Every structure is written in C-alpha cells, then in structure tokens.
Amino acid sequence: MKTALALALAGVFLTVDVGVADSGWDGKKLYRYTNEHGVQVLDDVVPPRYVAGGYEVLTISGRVLEVVAPELSGKELEEKRRREARREADLQLLKRYNSVADIESARKRKLAIVQQDMAILRSNIASLSRQIESEESAAARTQRNGGTVSAELLARIENLHKEVDVVRERLSLREKEAVAINSEYDAAASRYQEIAGN
Template sequence: MKIAPSTISLLLAAALAAGAPATVCVAGETEFGDDVLYRYTDENGVQVLDDAVPPRYVAGGYEILGRSGRVLKVVPPQLTGDELKEQKRRRAQEKADRKLLKRYNSIADIESARSRKLATVEQDMAIMRSNIVTLGNQIEQEEAKAARTQRNGGDVVPELLQRIEDLRQEVEVVRERLQRREAEAERLDKEFDRAAARFAEIAD
C-alpha cells in the first residue's frame, strides 16, 4: 500500500483513532514493532510512504517513521564497491592522522625523530662497510698466501681455498645486509617527508 507523503498526517490520525497498526516491518526491522511506516524514494525520484520497502528500493536507503510521523531511524543507502573502498581509505587516513598528531607536536619533532632513526641506520651501515673492508683485506692476504705457494711450485691446500671461499661468501652476505639497510634508510627518509607534509596540512 503506497501512500503519498502529503496524506501521512490524515492516515496516521485515522490509524490512531481506529487503534489499528499502521504497517508491517521490513524484514529484519523489528526494533520498533509493527506501528511504523517506511519512507523511500522510487525510481522516478518520488518519495513514497508505505507499510513496507520493496526489495528493489532497500539499497537506496529509507526512513522509519512512528505513528506520530516522527522519524525513528534513517537507514542510509548501501555503498557501491568503489564507495566502500573510498570509505575504507578515508577511515584509514583519519586513523593515521590521529596517530600522527598524537605522536608529534610539531614538524620540528618529526625532523628530530628522522635524525635519530637515520643516525641508527647510518651507524649500522658504517659498521657493515667496515666489515666489508676487513673481510676484503683478509681475502687479499689469503690469496697472497695461495699465490706464493703456487709461485714456489707447491700445491695450495684445500683448507686455504675453502677459507677464501668462506670469506667471499661472508662479504656477499654483509653486502646484501648493507643494501637492505640502505633501502631502509631511503624508505624512512621518504616516510618522514610524507609525515611532515601531512602534519603541515592537518595541524592547523
């Protein structure tokens, strides 16, 4: 039973006088009982007052009205896939913004944190570079021993060759760790750039 919005007061008054329930709830809407009406917009853009919301209109949202005509609840339109993604992105950004404002009081705080973080990473990288140099020197020494043995007509013992190979592998391991730390330093620097820029946008 569709009802024009302009006649709502008369119908509600009549329902009250007769003592009859005005409607049956939409499936799942039980919190207000049976004495409610539903207002939704049809495919022509016309608002309709009815005792139920046809399934094809539920996604468009609707209102639940009491017998007095007071709006009891507003059910918003269902979001599309893109709208859900945007809502999720917006909520994630709001959460990140709150965290940013809680962590830092100023851009100067952000720059100070950047310096501390990068100083730790730079210290680690300096140690790794030093280790690579030390290992390189050890390799040169062991290779020099092998070369002298060969010049003197001797055979290089397998243990020496294995030691040289082990040192080379260790150098590769340290170099890979150094590359990861260099990438981390670059990532941290960019993250602090973004944090400072975002803080400047939302701090005021």
C-alpha cells in the same frame, strides 16, 4: 494496497496535528523508500530490493525516527575507507608529534641507528676484504713456488667471498631502509604541516 495506504496516509499527514498524534504513539512504524520509478512509497515493510537504496523509519504521524543511508557502491565504499584510514592516520600523527621539529628529531634518532649499523657493516666488509687479500696472497705465493694450494685454503677464500656477499646484501638493505625512513618522515612532516596549519 500500497497505493491506497500511501494516499490514506497523505490525507492523515495533512489533517492530523503531529504533536498530538505523537503524544499517543503506539510504537507502530512506517517505512518510506524510493521505488525503481523514483516515487517515494510508504509501507509497513521495506522490500529487500529497496533496502540498499536507503529508507526512513517514521511514526504513523510522519515524524522521522531514523534515517538509514543508502549502501555505498564499490568505488564509494573504497573512497570512504580511504578517507577513514587517512583521518585515523592524521589523528595518530597529531598524537605522536607536537611539531615538525619533533618529526625531524625522530628522523635523526632512527637514521642514527641505521647509519651506525651501516658503518659496522662497511667495517666488516673492509676486514673481510683484507682477509681475502691475505689468503689469496698466500695461495699465489704457494703457486709461484711450484706448490699446490690446499683445498682448505681455497675453501676459506670461497667462504670469505660468500661472507662478503652476505654482508653487502645486508648493507644494501640498510641503505634502502635509510631511504625509506627519509621518505616516511618527509611525508609525515609535510602532512603535519597541512593538518596543523603550520
């Protein structure tokens, strides 16, 4: 039946004036798809197994109403999503900044905050280190004089060492953040130059 329909329609396409036929279009549609043998088929439905390969919706006279693109494979879909994400990121970059100078200014502002925190953390480490030195000197004097260092003093020294470790870890995180900020803004400046053509 499909073959007969296809042949009959081929004859219609050759003999019917498209403009005249479309003027009286009754809303009936045909679907053109490619089968597994690479042959284009006209039918009143698209079998489910051919939907993924894409198809066209036509009037009886052959005018194309809609083209349904083939579904993308896994890699093609991943690539399409990557391109769309890149395009969106580029649009956001152009909205956020007017020039590379704007990007550099934003970098400086962001780094200034991180560097200020790093300076405070370094100052805290120095202060804690002085406290540790003072407490350890007191403990050493007590031992030199033949006394026993109190459990409270030993606990204070231990707590100060732990506090220094915590502050050093925070400082390390802020140092990594500064590196990440520089990388982020280097990439933004480079991409801005590419897409803005500067």
